Amino acid sequence: MDKPTASPSFLKKLLALVLAFGPGIFAIGYTIGTGSVTSMIVAGSTYGMQLLWVLLLSCIFSGVLIFTYGNFTLVTGETALYAFKKHLKWGKLIAILIIIGISFGQWNSLMGILGISANIIFEIFRIYFPSLEAYRYESVLLIAVVVIATMYRFLLVGKYAFFEKILVIFVTIMGLSFIISLFMVYPLPIEVVQGLIPSIPEVEGGQMMVAAFVGTTMAAATFLSRPLFVKGKGWTIENLGQQKKDAIIAACLVFIISAAVMAVASGALFHQGKPVTKVLEMVNTLEPIAGKFALTLFFFGTLSAGLSSIFPCLLIAPILLADYQSGELDTSSRQFKIITAFASLFALIVPLFGANPIEMQIVSQVFNVFVLPLVILGIILLVNNKNLMKEYKAGIWLNLGLFAALFFSCLISYNGVVALFDYF
Structure with a gap:
């Protein structure tokens, strides 16, 4: 009599564990999208595991910054941009x-993410129904409209807990899809070890790819939105330990999932001499090696990456404005609804014109690194302000991590400038 209840009980506990994930789920949502997946696929298929060290450093520094921004809010009760404006000399301009x-x-990025996500859904259907190819443009556009309309409808629910649960579902599917794919197609262990030794591919586009990696993994939006999501979770200064654990888990999961994508592309395509520049090129290159099931699984992971990024991307502008104005996000306000509606329409540009978003995605990731030094410098000044932080003022180890992150971001920004000059 006890056996039938054992399984549901286990499933309920597993579901509760997944849904218990904190604001770090938004960090994963912002960081791993189709732009990130595209960068990892291009890097893995073109350079093997050579850029794994960039990913590792970016994730370590991201963890430090997610933790620091979260701690600042728990200690002071203030959010990032509001605190910049209030406490820093040039804070308003910054x-x-x-x-x-x-x-x-x-x-x-949102334009590219929606375009790629709609194409991926179409390709998944096309694998099993080849006749749909004759209606590619109409199908992709219709899918894009349905996806963005659904996401906008979810936003109108306006509850933090609801946002969190939706993202948990997408990120869980994404993570499992990529990690399971890795067991089917993987690189040689020696290549993974060599990838941890710093080096930049001495080929055209190598510097651009390094900057894009940092732009997508050390995403400034991730750190700036952290305070509002921490407040939305209802955490207080009593949750400092929980906040630290959440930041570490988020950074580790970003590394594991991103490295899995790079490793699948490296294992399947690098030694075949088949570099790809589009996620959708995986259809013709990965299927003969990994099979239809592995390909579908990988596509579902990429699709979940896109959907988990659309949600935070729609939220980012109203989040930043709310942060600057008052430090409080009102998801039921007219301002919130208008800005997210405009962003939803803006996202349809790529599907509407049938444009190829992949190259623009990588270039847009490079642009992200230019804001990063300002975001890091601002929080360094705040967490070292004894009047604000009191006994929680940043110690020597945290400052070492933050200044190392600042130096790394400046180096990558310079690298990004050089790469963009070469590109244009």
Whole structure:
């Protein structure tokens, strides 16, 4: 009599464990999208595991910054841009530049993300129903409209807990899909070890790819949105330990999932001499090696990456404005609904014109690194302000991590400038 209840009980516990994930789920949603997946696929198929060290460093510094921004809010009760404006000498100008820079980068990414996601859904159907190819443009556009309309409808629910649960579902599917794919197609262990030794591919586009990696993994939007999501979770200074654990888990999962994508592309395509520049090129290159099931699984992971990024990208502009204005996000406000509606329509540009978003996606990731030094410098000044932080003022180890992140971001920004000059 006890056996029938054992299984549901286990499933309920497993579901409760997954749904218990904190604000770090938004960090994963912002960081791993189709732009990130595209960068990992291009890097893995073109350079093997050579850029794994860039990913590792980016994830370590991301963890430090997610933790620092979260701690600042728990200690002071203030959010990032509001605190910049209030406490820093040039804070108002810095905050405005950050809002413009991040919104520009995220909305550009949003166009590509929706375009790629709609194409992926179409390709999944086309694998099993080849006759749909004759209606590619109409099908992709219709799918894009349905996807963005559904996401906008979810946003109108306006509850933090609901946003979190939707993202948990997408990120769980994404993570499992990529990790299971890795067991089917994987690189040689020696290549993974060699990839941890710093080096930049001495070929055209190598510097651009390094900057894109950092732009997509050390995403400024991730850190700036952290305070509002921490407050939305209802955490207080009593949750400092929980906040730290959440930041570490988020950074580790970003590395594991991103590295899995790179490894699948490296294992399947690098040694075949088949570099790809589009996610959708995986259809013709991965299927003969990994099979239809592995391909579908990988596509579902990529689709979940896209859907988990659309949600936060739609939220970013109203989040930053709310942060700057008052430090409180009102998801039922007219401002929130208008801005997210405009962003939803803006996202349809790529599907509407049938444009190829992949190259623009990588270039837009490069642009993201230019705001990053400002975002890191601002939080360094805040967490070292004894009047604000009191006994929680940043210690020597946290400062070492933050200044290392600042140096790394400046180095990558310079690299990004050189790469963009070469590109244009």
